[in-house]
Amino acid sequence: MKTESRLEKVLEKGEFAVTSECGPPRGADPDLIRKKGELLKGVVDAVNVTDCQTSVVRMSSLSCCLILKEMGFDPIVQMVTRDRNRIAIQSDILGAAALGINNILCLSGDHQRFGDHPQAKNVYDIDSIQLIMTVKQMRDEGKFLSGEELTKVPRLFIGAAANPFADPFEIRALRLAKKVAAGAQFIQTQCIYNLKRFEEWMHRVVDMGLHEKVCILAGVTPMKSVGMARYMKNMVPGMDVPDEIIERLKGVPKEKQGEEGIKICIETIQRLREMEGVRGVHIMAIEWEEKVREIAEGAGLLPRPRI
Amino acid sequence: MIVAQAKPIEEILEMIDKYDKILLVGCKGCVAVCAAGGEKEVQFLASAIRTARKTQGREIEIREVTLERQCDPEYVEQIRGFAGDYQAILSIACGVGVQFMAEHYREIPALPGLNTSFMGGALEQGVWSERCQGCGNCVLHLTGGICPITRCSKSLLNGPCGGSSNGKCEVDPEVDCGWQLIIERLKALGEFESRFMEIVPIKDWSTSRDGGPRKIVREDMRQ
Ligand code: SF4
Numbered sequence: 355m356k357t358e359s360r361l362e363k364v365l366e367k368g369e370f371a372v373t374s375e376c377g378p379p380r381g382a383d384p385d386l387i388r389k390k391g392e393l394l395k396g397v398v399d400a401v402n403v404t405d406c407q408t409s410v411v412r413m414s415s416l417s418c419c420l421i422l423k424e425m426g427f428d429p430i431v432q433m434v435t436r437d438r439n440r441i442a443i444q445s446d447i448l449g450a451a452a453l454g455i456n457n458i459l460c461l462s463g464d465h466q467r468f469g470d471h472p473q474a475k476n477v478y479d480i481d482s483i484q485l486i487m488t489v490k491q492m493r494d495e496g497k498f499l500s501g502e503e504l505t506k507v508p509r510l511f512i513g514a515a516a517n518p519f520a521d522p523f524e525i526r527a528l529r530l531a532k533k534v535a536a537g538a539q540f541i542q543t544q545c546i547y548n549l550k551r552f553e554e555w556m557h558r559v560v561d562m563g564l565h566e567k568v569c570i571l572a573g574v575t576p577m578k579s580v581g582m583a584r585y586m587k588n589m590v591p592g593m594d595v596p597d598e599i600i601e602r603l604k605g606v607p608k609e610k611q612g613e614e615g616i617k618i619c620i621e622t623i624q625r626l627r628e629m630e631g632v633r634g635v636h637i638m639a640i641e642w643e644e645k646v647r648e649i650a651e652g653a654g655l656l657p658r659p660r661i
Numbered sequence: 662m663i664v665a666q667a668k669p670i671e672e673i674l675e676m677i678d679k680y681d682k683i684l685l686v687g688c689k690g691c692v693a694v695c696a697a698g699g700e701k702e703v704q705f706l707a708s709a710i711r712t713a714r715k716t717q718g719r720e721i722e723i724r725e726v727t728l729e730r731q732c733d734p735e736y737v738e739q740i741r742g743f744a745g746d747y748q749a750i751l752s753i754a755c756g757v758g759v760q761f762m763a764e765h766y767r768e769i770p771a772l773p774g775l776n777t778s779f780m781g782g783a784l785e786q787g788v789w790s791e792r793c794q795g796c797g798n799c800v801l802h803l804t805g806g807i808c809p810i811t812r813c814s815k816s817l818l819n820g821p822c823g824g825s826s827n828g829k830c831e832v833d834p835e836v837d838c839g840w841q842l843i844i845e846r847l848k849a850l851g852e853f854e855s856r857f858m859e860i861v862p863i864k865d866w867s868t869s870r871d872g873g874p875r876k877i878v879r880e881d882m883r884q
């Protein structure tokens with residue numbers, strides 16, 4: 355089923371897509387999300403809104419999506435299975451569609467252990483692949499998980515995440531295949547710093563013909579400093595930061611490291627663009643949204659196509 | 662077995678603070694095997710309480726008993742003759758034992774001396790690890806004999822999340838990634854190809870705790 359998603363249309367036209375993300379505020383101020391939105395105007399085809407990322411409480415993804423929608427964006431609501439059981443999930447899927455949200459990213463979510471409420475009980479009633487199936491069933495069969503019919507189907511473009519750098523490496527392309535079989539239509543990957551390993555994963559994906567069944571958007575995050583690079587390398591599970599990135603950042607004076615990080619990011623995008631099967635880029639400038647325009651500009655991704 | 666751990670002595674002392682005559686009841690079942698609530702631990706705890714009370718200048722009378730099992734009415738009833746002589750029962754069985762005490766001796770408070778933790782087994786002397794969450798619908802035949810519900814921190818049923826790194830779980834570098842273990846085992850069994858790609862449907866949790874307190878009735882065994 356075709357949706358109203360601008361992202362879907364851009365991809366359908368064969369354009370190289372650009373998405374970015376907004377992290378919601380730690381408070382009830384809608385202007386904070388509007389400010390982030392302003393920085394992304396005209397730069398992206400769609401914008402993700404994270405769902406209590408790293409298990410830290412923030413404004414709900416769906417509410418922020420609506421705020422961004424009112425600003426003219428095509429938001430991607432992120433939904434994790436950590437905090438919601440199948441009842442809440444299906445309810446939120448209907449709510450998102452009713453509010454005119456066209457895209458959903460299905461995730462299991464970071465475990466609450468590292469968030470601001472490690473004492474919380476988690477849910478994990480279903481996993482990310484089962485969430486993809488849930489959205490697909492509701493949309494394509496018009497049925498709840500119970501099998502009962504729903505009155506109006508939620509027309510959502512279904513996305514999922516992939517981490518080519520997590521272990522065991524040899525099953526990572528297979529896991530993508532599972533997500534595709536479950537109904538994922540677009541994929542946003544973990545931030546890519548190790549291009550060699552990503553390329554290896556991409557080869558497997560292409561060999562399996564998955565790139566023809568799903569649109570893969572390669573994830574990038576600019577490094578602000580060598581400190582951030584070290585942190586990502588050592589502290590974030592499933593993140594692969596090669597030493598050469600750290601060396602390169604170390605090689606420039608402190609005040610120039612951010613600039614260098616942007617340069618690395620732009621070069622990475624240019625390399626990714628050349629790779630078979632990569633259909634777009636997902637720029638995650640964590641609390642650095644003001645740089646997304648510069649990165650997209652530098653990588654020759656602007657202006658975005660009119661749909 | 663059910664694996665439990667002693668509560669901190671301070672917590673126990675606070676719990677029994679207002680009593681000067683208690684019945685300390687251990688269990689020879691699981692908690693004896695995991696060295697938390699057997700005969701030895703009863704003696705040990707009793708003497709720790711006595712010493713602490715002595716320093717406070719308030720003596721306490723403790724009767725020490727260790728039952729065959731505290732989860733079985735037949736044994737729980739063995740203290741019927743004298744339980745009433747005490748102000749409280751301090752049980753160092755698992756949570757089941759404490760509750761059986763409470764159910765059988767309604768006028769006497771039953772206090773927990775242990776924190777009951779999980780169903781698991783001993784990996785080596787002094788190390789126990791969780792293996793089962795009693796979901797009520799076992800899938801071990803599909804996952805190489807390794808439980809995804811228990812051993813994956815997110816109870817994922819369709820493969821590892823993106824946080825699996827060097828065989829360890831994103832939650833704790835000391836914890837093995839359950840899915841890494843499952844994959845290795847499926848490969849060793851030659852079942853990886855056939856099992857991994859199959860999408861495991863959404864689980865019916867109604868057989869688990871989510872369905873409410875559970876009960877098994879075996880008509881064939883009832884008298
Ligand atoms: S699948 Fe269920 S019953 Fe089997 S080991 Fe895991 S939790 Fe226990």
Ligand code: SF4
Binds near residue numbers: 817831837839
């Ligand atoms: S790292 Fe492994 S065990 Fe931990 S949550 Fe992810 S899949 Fe489960």
